[in-house]
Amino acid sequence: MEKMLKLLKLIPVVLLLIVTQGNAQQGGMWIPSLLEGMNETEMKSLGCELTAKDIYDINSSSLKDAVGHFNGGCTSEIISPKGLILTNHHCGFGQIQSHSSLENDYLKEGFWAMSLAEELPNEGLYVDFIVRIEDVTVNVLDSVLDTMTEEEKQVQISKNIEAVKEAAKKEEWQNTKVKAFYKGNQYFLFVTERFEDVRLVGAPPTSIGKFGSDTDNWMFPRHTGDFSMFRIYADTNNRPAKYSKANVPYQPKHFLPISLDGVAEGDFTLVFGFPGTTDEYLPAVAIEHITQEYNPSNIAIRDAALKVIDAQMQANDEVRIKYASKQARIANAWKKWIGENLGIEKTNAIADRRVFEATFTKALKEKRVEAKYSHILPQLDSLYKDFAAINIKRRNFVEVFLITNELMKMTYRAYQLVEMINENPEEFEKHIKWMKNQLEGVHKNYDVNVDKAVFSNVMPFYTKNVNASIYKKTSFTDLEKALVLLEGDAKQVIKKLNKDVAYAYAKPMIVAYDKEIDVLYQEKKLQIEALEKEYMQALMEVLPQARYFPDANGTLRVTYGQVRGYSPRDGVYYNPVCYLEGVMEKYIPEDYEFDVPQKLQELYKNKDYGQYADANGKVPVCFLGTNHTTGGNSGSPTIDAYGNLVGLNFDRVWEGTMSDMNYDPEICRNIMVDLRYVLFIIDKYAGATHLIEEMKLVHPKRK
Ligand code: ARG
Ligand code: GLU
Helix, strand or coil, rough: EEEEEEEECHHHHHHCCCCCCCCCCCCCCHHHHHHCCCCHHHHHCCCCCHHHHHHHCCCCCCCCHEEEEEECCCCEECCCCCCCCCCCCHHHHHHHHHHCCCCCHHHHHHHHHHCCCCCEECCCCCCEEEEEEEHHHHCCCCCCCCCCCHHHHHHHHHHHHHHHHHHHHCCCCCCEEECCCCCCCEEEEEEEEEEEEEEEEEECCCHHHCCCHHHEEEEEECCCCCCEEEEECCCCCCCCCCCCCEECCCCCCCCCCCEECCCCCCCCCEECCCCCCCCCCHHHHHHHHHHHHHHHHHHHHHHHHHHHHHHHHHHCHHHHHHHHHHHHHHHHHHHHHHHHHHHHHHCCCHHHHHHHHHHHHHHHEEEHHHHHHCCHHHHHHHHHHHHHHHHHHHHHHHHHHHCCCHHHHHHHHHHHHHHHHHHHHHHHHHHHHHHHHHHHHHHCCCCCCHHHHHHHHHHHHCCCCCCCHHHHCCCCCHHHHHHHCCCHHHHCCCCCCCCCHHHHHHHHHHHHHHHHHHHHHHHHHHHHHHHHHHHHHHHHHHHCCCCCCCCCCCCEEEEEEECCCCCCCCCCEEEEEEEEHHHHHHHHHHHHCCCCCHHHHHHHHHHCHHCCCCCCCCCEEEEECCCCCCCCCCCCCCCCCCCCCCEEEEEECCHHHHHHHCCCCCCEEEEEEEEEHHCCCCCHCCHHHHHHHHHEEEEHHHC
């Protein structure tokens, strides 16, 4: 009886974190090497026919061998025996843009290599694959003592990590890295392979690949063909290699067959990729700070920047091409933060989190571990309140100096250059080369009028001293003049920099950031992280019946769920699948967001769909699932119950972007483009049938 009562008291927690089996609605991003047991059972109950070993195996090929971390920020998957990979259009955007010019506008027209010889190399682009994952917690936490300060612990941990990497068994061309999980309560070693010859194979025009642009971003119904294709090349031994003409298409250990049968509501879906960051175990006070202070301040700065960038991009084609990537990056997080706030408010997430904390506190008493853990929540509360102001101040600097305004970014790089020269004068030549790269990077896509207007709009968020006249005299806004600043010896360079009006204007603010603001921020952050580590440990100890997945940290994860619609607000229900019909409904001739290419209109008019229509004769475009995804999952394969590719993950719904802090099965949905739409565009729209022939198309549902 007593036990029963205790259990009853725990019900709110159980509701928050545990999900009953057989229920499609759950969150979680799981470590692929640890799926046996709970995850395997749960996947099965959702309709999955794969075993844990089909997904991750180190002795024979498995699904994981087909999933690559694309350029460190997105996910990609291999879809042919010749190293053909698929990722999102917005993940390949930078590469597509860099091959584009007014004459060859691949952003606008799309790009299709009709033979291997036409595939375009991309300097700096790489794809990483996971060879093996190993739990190395015991080694990494060896000799890390409770009596040590946080700094001392960090030093010991870093030392241990180096030793673990050193001792790891690997081939000479492979790499190792160690990552913290569960806030540093667990550590895993990753042995990886990096391919650096990755060539652009195909991309639809932006009017397909980014159809709906900012208006539709983070929204459903969605009608975007957000895909692009690359090919991995290897040396003649099929090993990773830098770009070379002599390289050949990579022969993968595994590639994903593609299902032509698609999905229906309730079907099992597994999304396999590299989610970047989540914060699922934050205390209420942190969610409050993020949604009520941090997000609004970031949104305001980006609002101000986007106002001018958007207007000038629409007025001028050259500016449009130059600022396409930058604008997309700025607008993407801006809209996400707005949605995140919306979701947190709508679901009363902060109040719920407080209720949960009360339950946690009660459980501490019941388990008689108050002495060990009861300090955690009160301390986090006061630490976060103390942290709020410096966090905002620091972030404002980042937003203004590093993200939105490019002149300030160049002065910041110049400041770093001077620091580097002072610290390490004998490497002067190397530092100058680094700075040249920085300047060339900015000027590749720079328009001084846009930047000056951004300056006037965003600078007031950081200082009262807004002086746009620096644009008249500074050398930084003209690449040739800027490079002259770097001529001469160290003394001369530093002298010239100090004389530049923009540098002189920015320097006191940069110094304050570097020597005070950031230092204070890091100090407080370290304290918070140490407590959050304890909190995580306490949660798992006193509420062991809940299910805990480690926050995303850029490592390979599995998230599973089912195809499901949702209700964004009262009286409205979104079906889980949408069709080409919807593209045509949204069509606005000549509009920069909703134009539809002539060829696509014709295919639609003639119902020329080939093998890509569903049983009702319609081409599915996008669908929704309950998979728990985040930034970095872009381009992740959506795999059906049998191990075939059915979709390409690229977004979440607006009300659900709060899933980074608070996954709620009612409204958190990921958005995927249906593979049949991808194939339809490649085949019927672009006529790149040679690519279709390379793939393995299957009918799993027909058997
Ligand atoms: N919101 C998605 C993500 O976070 C898609 C972004 C690309 N699409 C766009 N319209 N900007 O990356
Ligand atoms: N579009 C996101 C990305 O670039 C993925 C969607 C999300 O954040 O859920 O990674």
